[in-house]
Amino acid sequence: MIEIHALAASSAKGRLEPFSYDxxxxxxxxxxxxxxxxxxxxxxxxxxxxxxxxxxxxxVPGHEAIGxxxxxxxxxxxxxxxxxxxxxxxxxxCLHCAQCLxxxxxxxxxxxxxxxxxxxAFATRVRCHWLWATPIPDSVDPAKAGxxxxxxxxxxxxxxxxxxxxxxxxxxxxxxxxxHMALQFLNKWGCHxxxxxxxxxxxxxAKKMGAHAVINTxxxxxxxxxxxxxxxxxxxxxxxxxxxxFINALGPKGIFHTVGVLPEVKAPSFPLIVGQKxxxxxxxxxxxxxxxxxxxAGRHKVEPITESFPMSKANEALAHLEAGKARYRxxxxxxxx
Amino acid sequence: MIEIHALAASSAKGRLEPFSYDxxxxxxxxxxxxxxxxxxxxxxxxxxxxxxxxxxxxxVPGHEAIGxxxxxxxxxxxxxxxxxxxxxxxxxxCLHCAQCLxxxxxxxxxxxxxxxxxxxAFATRVRCHWLWATPIPDSVDPAKAGxxxxxxxxxxxxxxxxxxxxxxxxxxxxxxxxxHMALQFLNKWGCHxxxxxxxxxxxxxAKKMGAHAVINTxxxxxxxxxxxxxxxxxxxxxxxxxxxxFINALGPKGIFHTVGVLPEVKAPSFPLIVGQKxxxxxxxxxxxxxxxxxxxAGRHKVEPITESFPMSKANEALAHLEAGKARYRxxxxxxxx
Numbered sequence: 001m002i003e004i005h006a007l008a009a010s011s012a013k014g015r016l017e018p019f020s021y022d023x024x025x026x027x028x029x030x031x032x033x034x035x036x037x038x039x040x041x042x043x044x045x046x047x048x049x050x051x052x053x054x055x056x057x058x059x060v061p062g063h064e065a066i067g068x069x070x071x072x073x074x075x076x077x078x079x080x081x082x083x084x085x086x087x088x089x090x091x092x093x094c095l096h097c098a099q100c101l102x103x104x105x106x107x108x109x110x111x112x113x114x115x116x117x118x119x120x121a122f123a124t125r126v127r128c129h130w131l132w133a134t135p136i137p138d139s140v141d142p143a144k145a146g147x148x149x150x151x152x153x154x155x156x157x158x159x160x161x162x163x164x165x166x167x168x169x170x171x172x173x174x175x176x177x178x179x180h181m182a183l184q185f186l187n188k189w190g191c192h193x194x195x196x197x198x199x200x201x202x203x204x205x206a207k208k209m210g211a212h213a214v215i216n217t218x219x220x221x222x223x224x225x226x227x228x229x230x231x232x233x234x235x236x237x238x239x240x241x242x243x244x245x246f247i248n249a250l251g252p253k254g255i256f257h258t259v260g261v262l263p264e265v266k267a268p269s270f271p272l273i274v275g276q277k278x279x280x281x282x283x284x285x286x287x288x289x290x291x292x293x294x295x296x297a298g299r300h301k302v303e304p305i306t307e308s309f310p311m312s313k314a315n316e317a318l319a320h321l322e323a324g325k326a327r328y329r330x331x332x333x334x335x336x337x
Numbered sequence: 338m339i340e341i342h343a344l345a346a347s348s349a350k351g352r353l354e355p356f357s358y359d360x361x362x363x364x365x366x367x368x369x370x371x372x373x374x375x376x377x378x379x380x381x382x383x384x385x386x387x388x389x390x391x392x393x394x395x396x397v398p399g400h401e402a403i404g405x406x407x408x409x410x411x412x413x414x415x416x417x418x419x420x421x422x423x424x425x426x427x428x429x430x431c432l433h434c435a436q437c438l439x440x441x442x443x444x445x446x447x448x449x450x451x452x453x454x455x456x457x458a459f460a461t462r463v464r465c466h467w468l469w470a471t472p473i474p475d476s477v478d479p480a481k482a483g484x485x486x487x488x489x490x491x492x493x494x495x496x497x498x499x500x501x502x503x504x505x506x507x508x509x510x511x512x513x514x515x516x517h518m519a520l521q522f523l524n525k526w527g528c529h530x531x532x533x534x535x536x537x538x539x540x541x542x543a544k545k546m547g548a549h550a551v552i553n554t555x556x557x558x559x560x561x562x563x564x565x566x567x568x569x570x571x572x573x574x575x576x577x578x579x580x581x582x583f584i585n586a587l588g589p590k591g592i593f594h595t596v597g598v599l600p601e602v603k604a605p606s607f608p609l610i611v612g613q614k615x616x617x618x619x620x621x622x623x624x625x626x627x628x629x630x631x632x633x634a635g636r637h638k639v640e641p642i643t644e645s646f647p648m649s650k651a652n653e654a655l656a657h658l659e660a661g662k663a664r665y666r667x668x669x670x671x672x673x674x
Contacts (some may be wrong), residue, residue: 022617051630095667098588099589104589104590104613107589107590107611107612107613118672161613251435252436252441252444253441253444255615258606258609258610259610261606261607261610262606263606264603264604264605264606265602265603265604265605265606265609265616266601266602266603267601267602268601269595269598269599269600269603269618270599272586272595272602272616272617272618273595273596273598273618274617274618274620275444275620276441276444276498276618276619277617277618277621278592278615278616278617279602279609279616279617280609280613280614280615280616281606281609281610281611281612281613281614282610282613283610283611283612283613309375319396
């Protein structure tokens with residue numbers, strides 16, 4: 001019997017406590033990863049609190065894992081034992097549905113998600129289908145890479161999916177765990193980058209991350225000065241926003257793209273029609289995109305700004321995140337035994 | 338002095354009465370068209386009733402005109418006197434703004450619109466910038482072509498703008514003036530086409546126009562049987578619709594695209610994110626697209642199904658349209674003197 005030592009909540013909003021489980025035999029196409037680092041994402045908190053009504057308890061968070069492959073099933077491909085890999089939100093896909101065949105494995109009809117109805121990476125080990133264990137290139141620091149696997153790919157993926165050009169003017173709404181990586185990616189993508197934030201104290205930092213301009217949406221709530229400016233506005237927040245104002249800030253053919261779950265999408269249709277504008281969303285990214293993202297991040301030295309906690313202090317780390325104090329992403333270093 | 342004889346309303350919702358005006362000297366880049374036919378579009382009614390608050394009176398409707406070029410300014414290009422041309426919603430663009438330079442003249446920053454702050458084509462003659470007088474190919478019947486210039490291009494344009502593939506499954510919401518042309522275009526584009534209608538009596542006709550399937554949204558209001566089916570849903574209606582239901586009917590990467598002014602766009606964000614779906618709109622089309630649309634329509638014998646009224650009976654024709662009786666588009670034959 002194999003025993004995985006983890007941290008789990010026994011009920012919604014519960015405190016994480018030591019928890020052990022037997023994962024059973026390794027699947028033929030699975031790999032097992034010895035977790036070295038794991039980032040904390042807001043969706044760990046959403047799942048812990050059962051905000052989406054899909055959580056099962058005991059619940060083990062963690063879906064920004066970096067570690068070494070310690071076992072691989074006989075049909076596992078492309079990764080080998082000893083390799084350092086990353087695992088994000090998705091842990092398995094069928095390979096044969098229309099989306100998988102199209103390369104959109106992140107929208108597989110029977111997608112396995114790392115912390116949905118299975119245990120995540122706040123643990124000594126975690127498993128996934130070989131396809132979702134992405135090798136970490138030497139150019140990327142494993143101690144910082146975790147957040148790239150979920151937050152990073154989530155903001156990077158739209159750039160490829162929506163064919164963002166280096167000549168584009170792009171706005172990023174929310175300079176937090178996701179937004180601070182989006183600013184870096186977009187700057188290196190060649191775009192003119194504007195950070196939208198409600199915190200004046202993030203303005204200087206946003207510029208260091210790659211923003212060419214900063215708009216404080218609290219002091220300039222009408223966004224009128226920015227009307228018609230943007231090809232893309234990438235929104236990373238989960239709060240209520242002035243969607244009509246952001247749509248007005250788009251130029252012709254502009255896209256308002258959200259990767260954060262907004263309470264609602266609500267806007268007049270007329271500006272969409274007159275300006276051929278779109279409102280869209282997207283989930284994480286497919287394996288091919290994760291590979292490209294990691295290579296791009298390595299080449300351009302894009303990396304999350306992280307704070308480190310030992311995994312045994314995950315409750316303290318979660319409290320720090322929930323208090324809005326994380327600057328900008330927390331990574332747990334595994335000290336579970 | 339030149340005198341143009343037209344039909345105009347002197348106030349919002351007013352009856353059209355004979356009205357003459359002097360258009361002044363022809364602009365250097367303008368052409369003057371002797372109107373032979375003019376389609377009636379719902380936006381003629383919206384403008385006549387000042388629904389958008391931008392109408393000026395006396396108001397001359399008409400922006401689906403077909404006629405012969407009878408005069409051309411010294412700098413007019415690409416069209417010559419005697420040529421049969423069509424004029425749609427747009428009558429002029431600057432040629433030098435970012436959108437014009439990109440080929441998106443239909444979103445020019447100083448777009449001149451045929452019936453906005455100028456007189457339309459319910460008249461003996463109408464003028465426009467040479468760019469917007471599109472030659473009608475021999476393969477297209479001038480007596481039926483009028484509606485292609487506004488309604489037709491409006492539903493055709495998204496197919497190019499959003500890169501619709503012949504392998505796509507596309508739904509069309511509303512089988513009226515625009516929708517009945519959309520069904521034909523999409524069928525000839527090679528797509529699987531579904532008509533969404535609230536009228537059972539349009540089902541057979543929709544199939545004749547090219548629909549492979551018909552869904553009555555009154556008898557199947559939840560649209561659940563269609564979940565995940567469509568790459569594109571092209572909505573042509575101006576009424577309240579079940580937007581969340583239509584978004585649910587989209588497959589991954591699906592687009593809900595409206596060319597009709599909906600009272601509001603309102604939907605949850607979660608399905609957009611999980612399925613990488615979009616909500617978008619677009620206005621008419623640029624001249625290059627109008628040319629392609631006319632060639633495509635001629636080659637595939639796509640043409641509006643029209644009812645004919647003499648232009649002198651425009652009030653009766655408008656009443657017929659407003660009563661929802663038009664099957665499917667009205668064209669006025671010019672008998673004004």
